[in-house]
Amino acid sequence: MFITIEGIDGSGKSTQSQRLSEWLEEHTRTKTIRTYEPYSFREFILSGKGISPMSELLLFLADRAEHLNRVILPALNEGHNVICERYNDSTLAYQCGGHGLKISHVKNIIASCNFPEPDVKILLEINPELAYSRVIQRHNLNDKFEAEGLELMKRVSDCYLNLEGYIVIHCSDMNESEVFAKIKTELEKRL
Ligand code: TYD
Secondary structure, eight states: OEEEEEOSTTSOHHHHHHHHHHHHHHHHTSOEEEEESSOTTHHHHHTOTTOOHHHHHHHHHHHHHHHIIIIIHHHHHTTOEEEEESOHHHIIIIIIIITOOOHHHHHHHHHHHTOOOOSEEEEEEOOHHHHHHHHHHTTOTTSHHHHTHHHHHHHHHHHHHHOOSEEEEEOTTOOHHHHHHHHHHHHHHHO
C-alpha cells in the first residue's frame, strides 16, 4: 500500500505516520517504509528564500521525481508498504492555496508528471491557530514556509479542504491517541 499523510505544519503528521507505520507493519505483516517530502533536495528547497512560486513548484516536482525514483517506487516494487508525509496535495495546497499559482494549471502539470496515485490519502485537518502555536513552540521558524506564519497556514488549510479523495480526520479536539484510533478505524475498513 502507498499511503500519504497531508496537513498543515503542526498538524501532527510525523507522530501519526510513526504510529501508523508500526501498526500497518504488524497488521499487514509487511515491511513498512516511512518517508517524507521534500526529500531529495530538502535543504536546498527549505532554505531557498525569495524564489518565485513557479520555481518553487518545479523544485518540489523535481524533488518528488527523485524521491519516487530512489525511495518510493523501489520499496513498492519490493512489495513493502510506503507511508509518505506530504505528496502532490502539499504542492497544490502550498504553491496554489499558499502562494497563488493557479490550481487548474498546477493540476495539469502534476498530471503530466505521471506520478503514481496513493492508495489512501489521509488529511489531518486542524485549526490553523492551534497548529501554528505548536510550530512556534518547536522554535522551528527557520523553515521558510513555517516562517510565513498564520495567514499562510489559513490559506493552505482552506485549499486542503477543497481537495478530494481523502480520509479527513478532524484533529483539533482530539489527543494523539484519539486521532490515531480514527485513522486505524478508517484504514481497517479499506484493508
Ligand atoms: P517540513 O519541515 O518537512 O514540514 P512538515 O514537518 O510540516 O512537513 O517542511 C516542509 C515544508 O515544505 C512545509 O512547510 C510545506 C512545504 N511544501 C510545499 O510547499 N510544497 C510541497 O510540494 C511539499 C512537499 C512541501
